[in-house]
Amino acid sequence: MSEELTAAKTQPVSVVERYPDWVRPEERDGYHGVIVEPEHLVAFAESIRDELGFDFLTSVTGVDYHPEDRMEVVYHAFQSTGGGILEFKVQLPRANPVVPSLVGIFPGAAFQEREAWDLLGIRFEGHPNHKRILMWEGFHGHPLRKDWKEPFFIQDQKPFDQRWPEGAFAYIEGANAFNKNVQYPDEFDPASWSDNGGDQVYKSTEELSAEVDQEGIKTERLVVNLGPQHPSTHGVFRMVVTLDGEEVLDLEPVMGYLHRNHEKIGERNTYLMNIPFTDRLDYICSMSNNFGYVLAVEKLLGKRYAPPERAQYIRVIMAELTRIVNHYMTVGFLLNDLGAYFTPTMYALKERELILDIFEAVSGSRMMCNYYRFGGVVRDLPEGVEEQIRRLAYERLPRQIDEMDRYLTENEIVRTRGEGVGVLTPEQAIAHSAVGPVLRASGVPYDIRRADPYSVYDRFDFDVAVRYHGDVYDRYLVRIDEIRQSIRIIQQAIDGLPDGDVMATKPAYKLRMPEGEAYGRVEGPKGELGFYLVSDGSDNPWRYHVRAPSFINLTALRQMCVGEKIADIVAVLGSIDIILGEVDR
């Protein structure tokens, strides 16, 4: 921990020395990184990528400092060989925030910049597809701006002063002019308004389908829409695919059908209230979402909230059990998409149920665990659970994963459908900010548990699973390997589980939070799950941003699918492993 902090402290100074004309040091207390002048941003980004090796831009987001006339775009970059963070910011006026787009240098910024435009209204000059991403085109306003109020607005910060005035129950609907969760801008006139927007997505692919001539033979290009209600899009995800025969010429992902305003609600909540909301981000892996969030908040809080040993070990055990659940389900659903129907999923869900029993025993809920707290975990393992985990880790799971491996890995259909399909080279994977199993299947041995260790992961002996072909089959294999490694970690953790407390402090509803910012990240089952928090010293986060691995992994979807057959799209999407709760937040 201390090494990590010093690394984060020393780096910005050297960056300031290196680029004295382009950047200036961050001077606010509790803030890190450097501030780049907007006009030098592109040159700076290119230089840190090529000269300093910060080739891995993981997170791009914005912060609105209303009522000060200032907005910031915050970038978090890492080296793909491992190590600490390089954070840089651009400060912009609130009235017209325009910043050059970094998509040309880091293609992985494409969706994140669109998200910042959608939610905060920051314009990225030179972005090739500058459109809204989570809300629809035509939606009024940019919701994450601090002066934008949602229809059911009560107060800026929770807990609300009084929800039941004078003891009487009042529906929030009554406070709204339309008695519903809707509001319209003043200039909106229902009498003269007509739905003339059409579908923006089809418009952009129209040009492609206009060309039809090929060696004298007329072949029609086809635009096919998959989703949002489609059995193999894993939820409400939509893809607009342009086809030449069966070959994919272009693909545009459309998302936002499950945009539940996680960040807006998170900025109204207190820090503690956000933990159950993080459960619902990636709803298969609630434990590791909790982990990422509490790590970020503990970074802000400082040493007093360092969790005791026992809590650290319990956290690791739960996070690794979550990883096993997630990879089992991914493999099950991938096979489902490949045409094995529901049988592999049944095998996967069988093991999942046993692990969910443990989650239910420790937290009281099967899926939405809400188990981690700042400075520990909410309660100790109940009687018998330790034995249950030991039995799973030593007896059942190793046997079951061998069985799954035996049934599937050498299966001819799995191999022919997977090998050489949806290839992502290591360079492309890094450029598109792909994380987790997608990155490691492309031959980049980047695992945050090793590259930038957190919690007590540096004490365990495990291998980083890497495969080198970058295709669907390797992404499947990486997951099987990772289940084995997770079992190894759980075995070591349960054997070394120390006695003692599970909370560093007394439980409290409110935290005394110092001003500042923090970026906490964990290697979630789907990859780097980051939480970016800005605190203004009050009970609620000023800015609460989730760097969602599923969302950013989708940036590479087009790259993987173009040139493949339409049936392979489903396999590629299954191998990326997305959860819509996390994609859309």
Added chain:
Amino acid sequence: MPEELNQEGYDIPPEAQDSVVITTLDKIYNWGRRYSAWPMMFGLACCAIEMICTAASRFDFARFGMEVMRPSPRQSDVMIVSGTVTKKMAPLLVRLYNQMPEPKYVVSMGACAGSGGPFKEGYNVVAGIDQFLPVDVYIPGCPPTPQALLFGLMKLQEKMDNQSIKDVRWYSDEPDPGIPIPILGPDLIDPRDFPELMQIREEGEES
């Protein structure tokens, strides 16, 4: 089977008791329907995972004749709205409902589909799917456990039992107009609200 279907008060000769059932048309019609309610295979959010678990081995709703999940609305009887309905998704959900053939039922699974749940205050969240669709069964929980979902589906079966062929809406003479599909404007617009919207606007201008 005979116990469930037989109409009381009819004496069947002992030698025919194994092969003859005297019942009403309603009873046999509903008996057939209640054990073959095919849910639509689509998930919206977290609740969908619990719905999948309910279909899997430990809970297994095949025991109630519901294992045939259909990906197409044209082939399904029950729409399980499993998760948060966002404004962006609402038009599609209504369209899916309109595409389902009668008899059709809607089960609202979880807090979000019932009322908006923890995300109710969100700017992109529809506070309850019953603003658009006629809901038959509400299942509380976040997410409801598989047991709760099973209980909700059993309640739906009870509801089917109590319907009569004489007055169900799908045999009435009037054609079903369907539910008007909401529009994505500056915010979600329900076409049924247009007159009210105009009125609010006019009053606003006058004052």
